[in-house]
Amino acid sequence: MCGVLSIYSPQKSVSTELLNKGICTLHHRGPDNQSIWLSDDLHVGLAHARLGIIDLESGNQPLSSHDGTIHLVVNGEFYDFEKIRRDLEADGAVFKTGSDSEIALHLYERKGVACLSELRGEFSLILWDQNTQTLFAARDRFGINPLFYAEHNGSLYLGSEIKALLAAGLEAKWDIDSYLHRSFFYQDFTLFAGIHQVPPGHFLIATPSGTRIHQYWDFDYPTIAATEHVDxxxxxxxxxxxxxxxxxxxxxxxxxxxxxxxxxxxxxxxxxxxxxxxxxxxxxxxxxxxxxxxxxxxxxxxxxxxxxxxxxxxxxxxxxxxxxxxxxxxxxxxxxxxxxxxxxxxxxxxxxxxxxxxxxxxxxxxxVFAGYPSFRSDVMRLLGNQASSEQRLRDTNKVTQGLHFLNSMNMNKTLFERFFGFTPSWIPPLMNIQDRISDLLSLKYEGQNYSQQAVFRFFNGLNWSKLKGISPLHMAMYGVSKTxxxxxxxxxxxxxxxxxxxxxxxxxxxxxxxxxxxxxxxxxxxxxxxxxxxxxxxxxxxxxxxxxxxNRSKHPFLAPPSIMDQKQRFYQLMQDSLRSATVRDIPFLEHNKVLKFVDGVGDTPQDEWPVAEAILLELMSLYSLQYHFKLSE
Missing domain, CATH: 3.40.50.620 (HUPs)
Structure with missing residues (x-):
């Protein structure tokens, strides 16, 4: 995989300096080569940081069509590319490299945006089509590879990481609404104001008249009525x-x-x-x-x-x-x-x-296969065994217990039943953490039930045609796979x-x-x-x-808890960090409330440790983002 960056400015020139600054921040994604391409009119810039995996000698990007009208940068891998390449060559395509990325260029020449259905793998790509004056960008079906975008002062920025967009000229500001409503988790927002993700299974089209996003793939579960018996x-x-x-x-x-x-x-x-x-x-x-x-x-x-x-x-x-x-x-x-x-x-x-x-x-x-204990709990509960389902969540094993904080203080089950017909077990733990974090907000932001508002926004944004008539388990799987x-x-x-x-x-x-x-x-x-x-x-x-x-039971990949243990380095790091002036610069937190919470950590009952640890790690994450990016309100 690699790093990609693009700036599209229909009404002004793209800055070579900013393009270079942006791609340099992605050196860790592509240490082998960094290259940029600018259109003759300077309205479009593409940049690529390469990690060589296939065709080590000649696979540098951006790639260009033979007539010089289409230019492409790719982050990712396309599988079955040898077969696709042979088919394209039989159709007259002439390849310049042995790179798997080049198949996307030739597929686009023949099929336009429909080329995405032919691509198998994890990828994000950005392509400039001079003939149609169109910037085309796409992300793989599941969101394995990141792709962020932002529109600012008449320019469109796209990149593999947010830090590249910031280096290319965007201001680092908190998206406070996204944080409070968990839109960075439930939807395609980020914690950075004005910066969004291209959603998994979607592509972006930008022309001088504007930017649009379209879906090309989604999870597709059969309705209960249409589910066929399978041996x-x-x-x-x-x-x-x-x-x-x-x-x-x-x-x-x-x-x-x-x-x-x-x-x-x-x-x-x-x-x-x-x-x-x-x-x-x-x-x-x-x-x-x-x-x-x-x-x-x-x-x-x-x-x-x-x-x-x-x-x-x-x-x-x-x-x-x-x-x-x-x-x-x-x-x-x-x-x-x-x-x-x-x-x-x-x-x-x-x-x-x-x-x-x-x-x-x-x-x-x-x-994909319904491996989370919350899915099993949903199935058991819907079969009428509520007590057993919750006990199974608790008893799976010590590690798995840390995934489930079973009661949300403000959870309105009617809200979930209105949408799903039941309350998926993966939602209450998230609401629980969010409810607890709400107690630490500054005066300007306290007093609202953000967790319920967040879930409401998520459900309202779903493609309900995909959920109508499918089983509750598949509904829960769909929700997790989209968030x-x-x-x-x-x-x-x-x-x-x-x-x-x-x-x-x-x-x-x-x-x-x-x-x-x-x-x-x-x-x-x-x-x-x-x-x-x-x-x-x-x-x-x-x-x-x-x-x-x-024969082994589910054992998720979790690190051992240590932030609550006063003998551990993480505990001292947490104390030092959350008491620092950096936390005061986070506009939506009330530092005195954070200090009070930190002061009480040592008195937390052990059965409350999983919730307290999750809250402390979220606070440490916020501290880390503020420390590195110096975000403003």
């Missing part, structure tokens, strides 16, 4: 087939490919499938936490030994996590509710130091932590062939009658994992 063994075989194909396509690179490995079925299955597809040893990388409740290295070690992998264990201390937290937030440009983002940041740095540029990762499996997946999982644990160290993550579970295959299956194959989550996936990958992994 279980046939479904398992089909899922196995598409997963193997998705893994195989992501092993193609001109540099070594490693695998991130935990003790869970998601990453272990990727390792098992990858090992079955190639004859060489695969290098695996696992974090080893000090806290045994969170450490999965023993199971990962067994799995690596089972397939003969070249296994690397990376010990990580609580002190290291604390020392890297603030930098991890600078890279993510958003809030973190657990220090797992910093842990992933450290892991990626160590993998890069081992000489790797590409890793396969397991993100997306829980969203937490692109705006948290793929940011805090994905691209931003990997590309901070020039490392490309590839996600087999978020292959649209896999997602479209699984979406069509009945919900009973995702969570079966015994309430086994990800049932069809576990059965599909059973031949590729050890029994311990197959």
């Amino acid at each position: 279980e063994q046939e479904a398992i075989s089909r899922v196995r087939e598409v997963l193997l194909d998705a893994t195989k396509t992501r092993l193609r690179a001109d540099v070594p490919v490693g695998v991130y490995l935990s003790g869970g079925v998601d990453s272990c299955a990727i390792l098992g499938m990858a090992s079955s597809l190639i004859d060489q040893k695969i290098s695996t990388f696992t974090l080893a936490f000090e806290d045994s409740d969170y450490d999965e290295s023993a199971t990962a070690r067994k799995m690596a030994r089972h397939v003969g992998a070249n296994h690397h264990e990376i010990p990580i201390t609580q002190t290291e996590i604390a020392d890297n937290f603030i930098d991890s937030i600078w890279n993510s440009e958003t809030l973190c509710m657990n220090s797992h983002g910093a842990a992933k940041y450290i892991l990626s740095r160590e993998v890069q130091r081992q000489g790797f540029r590409v890793v396969l990762t397991g993100e997306g499996a829980d969203e 937490a997946l692109p705006n948290y999982i793929l940011t805090v644990l994905g691209d931003r932590m990997e590309m901070a160290h020039s490392l490309e993550g590839r996600l087999p579970y978020l292959d649209h062939h896999v997602v479209e295959c699984v979406a069509k299956l009945p919900e009973q194959l995702k969570i079966n009658s015994s309430f086994v989550e990800k049932y069809v996936m576990k059965e599909a990958v059973k031949p590729f994992v050890i029994d311990e992994v197959y």
